[in-house]
Amino acid sequence: MRRKARYLIVAALLPVMASAGAQPSANSAAITLNLTPRICTLSAEDENCDTVVTAKWRAPKDESLCLLIVGQPQVRQCWENHSEGVYTVRLLFNQDLLVELRDLELQEVLTSETIAVIKEALRLRRKRRQPWDILS
Amino acid sequence: MLCPQLASAAEEPCDAPSPDCAVVGQWEISASFGLGQRSNPVAGESDIPLVVVPQISYYGKRFFLVNLELGYTLFEGEKNTFNVIATPGYDRVFFHRGDLQNIFVPTSGGGAFSGRPDPMPGNGDDLDSENVRNFEVGRRRTTFLVGPEWTFGYGRITGQLNAVREVTGRHNGMEVRGALASPLLVGRFGSLVASGGITWKSAEVVRYYYGVDNLYVPDSSLSPFVKLRYSREISDRWGFNLFAHYEKLSSSISDSPIVSEDHVTTVFAGVVFRVH
Numbered sequence: 001m002r003r004k005a006r007y008l009i010v011a012a013l014l015p016v017m018a019s020a021g022a023q024p025s026a027n028s029a030a031i032t033l034n035l036t037p038r039i040c041t042l043s044a045e046d047e048n049c050d051t052v053v054t055a056k057w058r059a060p061k062d063e064s065l066c067l068l069i070v071g072q073p074q075v076r077q078c079w080e081n082h083s084e085g086v087y088t089v090r091l092l093f094n095q096d097l098l099v100e101l102r103d104l105e106l107q108e109v110l111t112s113e114t115i116a117v118i119k120e121a122l123r124l125r126r127k128r129r130q131p132w133d134i135l136s
Numbered sequence: 137m138l139c140p141q142l143a144s145a146a147e148e149p150c151d152a153p154s155p156d157c158a159v160v161g162q163w164e165i166s167a168s169f170g171l172g173q174r175s176n177p178v179a180g181e182s183d184i185p186l187v188v189v190p191q192i193s194y195y196g197k198r199f200f201l202v203n204l205e206l207g208y209t210l211f212e213g214e215k216n217t218f219n220v221i222a223t224p225g226y227d228r229v230f231f232h233r234g235d236l237q238n239i240f241v242p243t244s245g246g247g248a249f250s251g252r253p254d255p256m257p258g259n260g261d262d263l264d265s266e267n268v269r270n271f272e273v274g275r276r277r278t279t280f281l282v283g284p285e286w287t288f289g290y291g292r293i294t295g296q297l298n299a300v301r302e303v304t305g306r307h308n309g310m311e312v313r314g315a316l317a318s319p320l321l322v323g324r325f326g327s328l329v330a331s332g333g334i335t336w337k338s339a340e341v342v343r344y345y346y347g348v349d350n351l352y353v354p355d356s357s358l359s360p361f362v363k364l365r366y367s368r369e370i371s372d373r374w375g376f377n378l379f380a381h382y383e384k385l386s387s388s389i390s391d392s393p394i395v396s397e398d399h400v401t402t403v404f405a406g407v408v409f410r411v412h
Contacts, residue, residue, distance in 0.1 A: 122160075124150050124159060125197075126157055127157065127202075128207065130202075
């Protein structure tokens with residue numbers, strides 16, 4: 001009985017924990033944010049994604065908000081009393097890019113999306129050894 | 137004197153691109169620029185200068201191309217690797233300056249003699265100067281040999297043994313090559329590696345290159361070699377290379393009337409530039 005109660009408490013906390021991780025506010029659930037590209041694939045020779053990122057957001061009613069990108073402090077685009085917006089910027093990044101829409105005070109995350117960076121795994125093999133080759 | 141980090145260096149895991157580890161599916165192109173030469177034991181032929189030595193390699197999952205050699209890896213383990221290789225016959229380099237192996241320079245040959253197509257005087261002991269006989273030295277064609285190759289590691293020693301047969305229909309001969317290599321010094325000041333081995337050539341091979349019709353019919357040959365190579369990485373793209381290679385030619389080769397020296401010496405010093 002006691003063990004079951006503990007499970008119930010954990011189950012009740014899960015939605016709260018999940019929302020705390022993502023941090024979008026409850027009253028902004030209807031704001032949609034779409035990013036292109038969704039994924040950046042780095043080849044074995046690439047060190048960074050060098051690409052143009054486009055963020056489009058839409059809300060059912062006018063909102064005042066700012067678009068921020070984690071790790072890219074130079075990016076900040078704000079709108080006042082708009083129901084939609086588009087922002088395009090060329091970026092250089094090598095880790096997942098987290099794009100957030102926040103309120104004008106930048107305190108509350110209204111919604112967020114991520115551009116995932118996938119690194120192509122290097123497959124390596126030992127070179128053929130030739131004791132008689134002059135350069136090996 | 138052996139360096140303490142020698143053993144670990146020899147068995148370094150292949151988890152990053154390095155001079156020992158290739159990225160599968162990626163070409164590697166480099167060139168060594170410097171000064172050097174390979175002696176030419178063939179009578180009347182000049183030594184072969186080494187100024188630019190290009191290196192090209194490609195490693196697929198199992199297929200590989202290293203300069204003029206092709207291979208397919210049948211098994212690759214921690215200590216042992218088994219390949220099937222196709223390799224050009226080396227002795228032609230002494231007869232044809234334009235042979236690609238005088239550009240992509242290997243040293244696994246062992247032959248020596250003059251491949252000039254013009255008649256040339258013999259210098260056999262059975263001939264005296266007043267009774268000089270002329271003989272034709274035929275053209276030596278490009279050949280390819282195919283066969284299995286075993287590479288193994290034992291501590292800091294790397295060994296290799298291959299047995300290849302000529303498949304291009306010129307002489308149908310065989311070669312067996314065996315060699316051992318061991319680093320003597322490894323450290324931030326570069327690496328010094330010593331190698332030694334033997335090359336056995338069947339009578340067909342030796343006759344094709346060094347035989348003279350109705351005058352000299354050689355038997356098989358067994359030629360040992362030693363090599364010392366120093367290399368140092370300067371940067372990702374630049375390095376330094378210095379090597380000396382000495383091969384003592386078997387008497388069945390050096391006794392040929394078209395051979396004037398009983399050894400082949402190759403030396404080179406220069407910088408390496410990795411294009412890709």
